[in-house]
Amino acid sequence: MKSLCVIGSLNMDLVTTVENFPVAGQTVMGKAFNTFPGGKGGNQAIALGRLGSDVLMVGKIGEDMYGKRYLEVLRSNNVKSDGVSIEKGMSSGVAVIQVSNNGENNIIVVPGANAEVDINYIESKWSLIERADIFLFQLEIPLETAIATMKKLKKQGKTVILDPAPAVGLPDEIFKYVDYLTPNETELETLIGRKINSEENLVEAAKTLFDKGVRVIVAKLGSDGAAIIKKDKCTRVPGFIVDPIDTTAAGDSFNAGFAFALAKEKELKECVIFGNAVGAISTTALGAQEAMPTFERVDKFIRDR
Template sequence: MQAKVVIVGSLNMDLVTRAPRLPRAGETLAGQSFVTVPGGKGANQAVAAARLGASVAMIGCVGDDAYGEQLRTALLAEGIDCQAVTPVSGESTGVALIVVDDSSQNAIVIVAGGNGHVTASVVDSFDALLSGADVIICQLEVPLDTVGHVLKRGHELGKTVILNPAPASGPLPAEWFAWVDYLIPNESEATALTGLPVDSTASADAAASALLKAGVSKVIVTLGEQGALFASASRSEHFPAPKVQPVDTTAAGDTFVGGFAAALADDKSESDAIRFGQVAAALSVTRSGAQPSIPTFAEVQASAAHSAAQGHQS
């Protein structure tokens, strides 16, 4: 079966250590724990879409090292098509070196490794996957030229194209906007794209309006516990977030994007897809870690049914 959702993006191994505090320059600290966790925004979104009901393929690059094999194995275990997860000879797999202190502040160093080798020619060699997709997702953790190439190709093929502009540090190339069906930034990314401060539903609406004027078809600004703001040329709507007790917000945005895409690929309405992604993201923040926190389709269904039952009782 050809994939309904194709993700072109990053695969990282997260190397996470905990310490009482972040080290100063030249200082050696005794850490408390160390774990390796599969990550990268592209891989996280692929896992989310797969667990949440979609048939998924991943296009990306890893190194010819043990981490690359581990990341590929982890995706295969989720039922993800990895024919286009390409090892690069003589290169390391992308890593994120993360130190977390006792107050949950962190310091992160990212090394692109294989992710820097996701070129337009690599993508073109798997054009059949793009042609077979219903939804194509990109982020900004692979070369920007490649992202633009994928957005344009997805638009040419008539696919639903989603861009999660993370991590965004400034405006995007103007020509991209015409190729994107859904632009999904968080508050800080919306600020980076527009120069407007985004910290509320009203300010998110103003940023979304600016992005629509720039040529984007539809915008969803994710606002954490404040929910999400959807905007198009014809309407603007706020979707409140499910109320949960957060433990760790890592990969909540990736879970939303993957869940939203999976629901769209299953022919759900736009509003239902947003709500589905929100329930999935809310469940993810009640658990620790990136990919380990992402819920399954059955868990989201059960949570939505439980919330509906409580709503009828109140």
Template sequence: MKILVIGSFMMDLVVRTPRAPQKGETIIGTDFSRFPGGKGANQAVSAARLGGEVTMVGMLGNDRFGDDILDELQNNQINTKFILRNDGSSTGVGFVTLEEDGNNRIIIVPSANLQYKPADLSHVQDLIKEADIVLVQLEMDLKVTEKAITFAKQFGIPVIFNPAPARTLEDHLLQKVTYLTPNETEAEILTGVKIKTLEDVKHAGRHLVNRGVENVVITLAEKGAYIIDRNGCEHVSGFPVAIKDTVAAGDAFNGALAVALVSGKSLMEAVHFANAAGALTVTKEGAIPSVPYLYEVEKFIQKYETSNRLN
């Protein structure tokens, strides 16, 4: 299961607080932590912990944060041979405000992530050609993401495109995407459709399919996810859990989706598996530290299904 992640690295600086401050307000937080993360790194670790053979491509600063993130990836058996280091830019950082209810507000400073250029990607075309699936996001230069998707399309390799942080995208790019995985907010930004109900979710998904996406999977947090393609729509239920920290839940979902698809599961089965991985992630703090292992996801699903049968 060769999974290639082309994406970002962030050192997450997390402040826990009873609530986020209002404009001009200072409040006292309750805790501070530092966790390796970034959407690309989170997704790579998720796929690796779930059994994927993962290679990561991107750029770190030549600094302590970069060293720590590289160590974390290598500890998770991820191939880091093609990760570049930049002397002129620091490793990306994410400033996370985590409220008591588990919700978060995040500001990222991509720094070295944006120094990875399309010319750098040209040197790893063979990695794309040899992959079983490619994961990309939007914390890098958009031109890099576009080129990665174009290469994958050219080589006939399926792409999971997690369009986050959200921005508007051109149809010519969406037409090359195999699986688009926005959450509700990202789907609104991509389509202009205000999402308040499941009917709105389906409408936004159809909009994206009509623009050329092959499969749209809109994630709905505890409500699961909706699959929309040219054959119709299907809701895949989520898993109810006690929320501690929602950081990296979407990334765990995407890594799990990649592993499940490459292992031969149907899209419905893959989304069910990915929903479980995402649910487990919100029960722990931090980005990479919260991403579950395969045995945890399998045990969680088995326990959930057994409970449903008994009820």
């Protein structure tokens, strides 16, 4: 099995559950409050570790109790933390999350130490980084760091997966270094600058990104599963039906499942099916990482359906 590396954010999620989200100027009573390790990078690394991957996390935490706790979480979930350093004098990243009764969420992210993951830091960890085969990126560290790192990895023939989240417009250059782009519908609309309301629109939108250099787009479509889009065709892959409790890390879990199967050199459709399963299971408990499954659980989940 190929080895993996996640380069990205490490946040502590501060989660409040509410009946309904407040509107501007309104105060509502929350039902519960919890803290969970999160951040898109950390979520993907933890999910990979639980699946049994050989995975390295690269990022930064702050000089606070959240950072210390996160190091313990990484190590206890089979994630190599040699690529994680403490940024002195700074807080760890935090995400303030509201979760409603129907499992929907909204999120405010404060980057903290994640903003200090610069190009020099990546260079200082390069001897560790270059040992991996497949790399996962998101957009919660400085964009210039992600682009420079992807460029260097592609020169070495590595495989790059980009989850373009949170949804922002991106410079054309980045797409030259991406093998697999994994946006949800909102993120894809942001990247192409227009609404998508049909499969025809989906395929047409993807052409713009292929022209910029992307090899394959795997569009995450929520309960509708995913779509594998190549230059010549679009293949729909149905999702799995579960009763969601918290959808916070469903996209991160999908990416981890997809990358895990890719590392096992499965066919692309199998990789997406596995990603769909990991993503679905991850929504069945509160907190970004609480329901992230083992390989055995995912395997049984797929076979049972």
